[in-house]
Amino acid sequence: MRIATVFFAATLAVAALPAPGHAQAPLPNAPQSFAPLARQLLPAVVNISTSQNVQARAGRPDAPEVPQAPPGSPFEEFFRDFFNRNRPPGAPGAPQEPQRPRRTQSLGSGFIVDTAGIVVTNNHVIDGADEINVILHDNTSIRAELVGTDPRTDIAVLRIRTDHPLTAVQWGNSDEAAVGDWVMAIGNPFGLGGSVTAGIVSARGRDIRQGMYDDFIQTDAAINRGNSGGPLFNMRGEVVGINTAIYSPSGGSIGIGFSIPSNLARNIAAQLQDGGRVRRGWLGVNIQQVTDEIAESLRLPGGARGALIARAQEDGPAAKAGIRSGDVVLRFNGQEVREMRALPRIVADTRVGTEAPVVLWRDGREETVTVTVAELPAEQAQAQTPSAPRDQARPAEVAGLGLRVAPISNELRERFSLRAEQRGVVIVDVAADSPAAERDLRAGDVIVEVQQERVTTVQELQERIERLRRQNRPSALLLIENAQGQRFVPLRLGRPRQGP
Known part of the structure; x- marks a missing residue:
């Protein structure tokens, strides 16, 4: 399709037939005729x-096409030679003319x-x-x-x-x-x-x-x-x-x-x-859908709703207003944001220069900030990330997640084509049938945040995961970055494997 x-x-739409023994409900607004x-x-x-x-593709738009013959059959070469000899000037295979x-x-x-x-x-x-x-x-x-x-x-x-x-x-x-x-x-x-x-x-x-x-x-x-x-x-x-x-x-x-x-x-x-x-309104953010698991990770009341900020571009209207990665936009300029794709439409329809109130879900409560809506640029600038820290540790396993991670080194930067200013912890291996594999995490993905907190070392990542386990949290919300951009991933907190 x-x-x-x-x-x-x-x-013409046809009304459903009434059930036996029941009178048909009248349709007071149904027109008798559309003619007037x-x-x-x-x-x-x-x-x-x-x-x-x-521009004609071959001089003659009606030039016959070579019939399709089974590859390698004697007819394939026969058809090609016959049609090339008999094509009009300008057709494929024939003498070319302007x-x-x-x-x-x-x-x-x-x-x-x-x-x-x-x-x-x-x-x-x-x-x-x-x-x-x-x-x-x-x-x-x-x-x-x-x-x-x-x-x-x-x-x-x-x-x-x-x-x-x-x-x-x-x-x-x-x-x-x-x-x-x-x-x-x-x-x-x-x-x-x-x-x-x-x-x-x-x-x-x-x-x-x-x-x-x-x-x-x-x-x-x-x-x-x-x-x-x-x-x-x-x-x-x-x-x-x-x-x-x-x-x-x-x-x-x-x-x-x-x-x-x-x-x-x-x-x-x-x-x-x-x-x-x-002229369209512009916030300067990358967003993604709030799923039930993400809503649970953020303790968002009312279930999956709003638009999750995956990234606020530096010097963009949202970043200047204090909106940051991990915020969930619930209302924009008085309009409820029921789902992710509603936000771009609402912002685009907002007059450029409007000082719009934005209701956010942040750190377990609602906050309101005011953003000055800018005009959508012809080419949106890409946000820059602070410089990466120096290498501090070797690859290590994150227990219970099926991940092996490492700080970003020159070798890994070249191996996974990471940006020079990339920051975070890079995934070097994903175990099959693990929580990470279920979420399609792959080697080369970079973990930027855990539960909306920045991580720059393997130790920081492991400490944040263990802290969530001690709080009996069922999942951890990771901010993942790769060549396709940033996205939040709710990762099920599997228990570390016990010794024999």
Whole structure:
């Protein structure tokens, strides 16, 4: 199965049949017909046609391909020789000539949000286009100007200039769109022109791994290729989403479509319209999910929640505010952080320069700090780590964990490609079927902290582990660093093996 681009189409949701002997519950909000709403909204939905010059891969885009034959068979060489002799000039294997570009076209959808000619669509609909044309409901075609794009959220804003009277739609509040609510999509599936489909909100807050700001509305309104960039409406005719992707094994609708929530899209579109670019809030932290085991290690009440700070970048807004590795962000600027991936969205939506209160879980209690939100840089600077201490001991076993560790030496630095400023205790061996192996710890990983306390020597590491055992703690929370970055690992405290 794959994620494909989308727009809107519709399939009517069917109410469940009542159980025998029971009256069917009335649906007071179920529309008798979508026709009045469709007539009102269709003029504001546009088709988008783009074209671009593409360098032909082999001079002739329609050059035949060599059939696949079993490797080593006599047919393999026969097919290759035959096709190379008969390929047109410019094709692979044939005499080469300068490759000429060819013109390609694609279709998508969009919608007018301002009668002055402002059109919103998906970035992937117009990405790389040399020419963009907006086709109105009455088939009037108008050359469009690109105002701005935001690839991170897949949103683009266009402007058209015309004396033609335009119809605009209003943004709605996507936070009010509840699972089970009726929704309607209008778009340009497969280039067929204005098509209306309907369904319900199937789910909220979907993460389809398209980016760090994923927060999609899932709908069963039919969405197909060419619907991308089109609007998802509530029953008041307000835009609650931008249809963007589908989940499909075939590329066609199977009733699983995804829309960007309007509350995210409206802010992005407004910034693009005003300045052509998006300014996002930035904290300067690396975060990870709080698991049940991590919550237990930190004695966090209420179970797994919040976002765990794995690293606060030096000179970043968080570090300047006193936020440090091991803190758990519970609330940011008045909004609850229920899970890790909510924090980047909340911070990004916060106006740059805002002094935001941040509620943290630290050292067994809640603390509040104030951070001044900065603008997300184009390229985030990497945090620097203090210089490593000199070698102080030989490799040693950490009893009960299945680890052999050593201080960072020049030899180990070269062996594991460690940074010159790397600090901590390096893992040199992991025993099979041990607590460390269960957590996928590997030789070359560096232990930076134990239970949010820095460790620089093997002795410090062993002392902290033994102290946790004396406290009858079931696990130790380690901060591990490797080439992929930093992460917290809750490690089960196995008992040291007794002698014979």
